[in-house]
Amino acid sequence: MKPSLLVLIPLKDASRASVETAFDVVYAPDAAQRTAAIATHGETIRAVLTNGTTGLTAAEIDRMPQLEFVSALGAGYENLAVDHARSRDLVLVNGAGTNDHCVADHAFALLLAVVRDVPQLDQATRKGAWRDTLPMHPNVSGKRLGIVGLGNIGEKVARRGAGFDMEIGYHNRKPREGSPLRYFDSVQGLAQWCDFLVVATPGGAGTRHLIDKAVLDALGPDGFVVNVSRGSVVDTAALADALAAGAIAGAGLDVYEGEPHPPEALLTLRNVVLTPHVGGRSPEAITASVDNFLANARRHFAGEAVLTPI
CATH class of the missing domain: 3.40.50.720 (NAD(P)-binding Rossmann-like Domain)
Known part of the structure; x- marks a missing residue:
């Protein structure tokens, strides 16, 4: 039986x-x-x-x-x-x-989409706009990539970043033994150093709102954040305020607080790319x-x- x-x-x-x-x-x-x-x-x-x-x-x-x-x-x-x-x-x-490879792939898809403004460019092209009328957007290659949570997924994000000739740093509760990557003992310090912050840490009470206003302020007006971990890790209200005020340049989110309903405060913002928690699904x-x-x-x-x- x-x-x-x-x-x-x-x-x-x-x-x-x-x-x-x-x-x-x-x-x-x-x-x-x-x-x-x-x-x-x-x-x-x-x-x-x-x-x-x-x-x-x-x-x-x-x-x-x-x-x-x-x-x-x-x-x-x-x-x-x-x-x-x-x-x-x-x-x-x-x-x-x-599903580590799938999540890491999706993290980079979100990063490329939000930094290169792919969804907005797609819509503009469908409406007949040509490049000379549209703003330019920065490279991804050659920048500084910060990873919050260098576990199995974070390590695979780092490997993809290396393929884009990126300088890579990370934050864990303690340094990962044997890793050649630069370690930061605080998320805020990592955010201040990097151009792109990819969040791949576990969820739960210990990481709730780990990415808060102080971290976003440290990331700065040219910085981008991508979250493929759990929605609770990012303070949604602080993120919406930062995006609306230009305190950071953009965000790519596969997860968010209040799933399955995306936060209303993010829906009208053009500098955020949202997907419905599909990073690990293929x-x-x-x-x-x-x-x-x-x-x-x-x-x-x-x-x-x-x-x-x-």
Whole structure:
């Protein structure tokens, strides 16, 4: 008999079919279905598949007495009640490494789009404008790239930056052992040094509003910020004020506070490029994430160590 799995996130047909080969699936990808599914099936659920945004609460864990395995499909797990899950001796895994290249690609797509003003130029061209009537925009190549969070994704952003002949610095809580890149012990110091600030740090309480007014002021009127981490890391009100006042030159955001609704204060600004939290989504990344989940699950239920523990 296959173990019972509660799926709390939307899955495409192919992904869902793959998961159903290994589990008896209870599919509850929205809030109403989630509440009903836990009430109806909570006593028998042995595994949960979620993601960092959707999470899993301590109260929900307590309604599933047979629960033993929880997986976040992507790398993030900020809304998963980790401490409570560990108090229950649950096995926790994530999708670390499965979509890093996709997120790093998207970070650079946002950087290029906002610095080179690609969306606005596209609209102007469709309206018949020619280059002589439009403002010029700076190079990306040869500039200083600051990375907040030199984890797996941040490291891949750095590699892409090297391909653009960029000077690269980073901020972590502590220097990354063996990294040849320049380390800054504060985000504000990094922002003051760089031209472009790419945010790739984990979300959660520890990084909430890490990018605040002081950091944006340090970045300055010629600086750009790109966020591919979590919306909570950037102070939206401070960012909107900085963009509107010209305190920074522009922003590219794949994530924002209040998802799935983009902040109203940003929607009328021409110097911001927005995408709907798709940085880690591609056919290749989703397939790799699902495959990683299934590999972890097979190992757990066979009594073996999992591959990507939290």
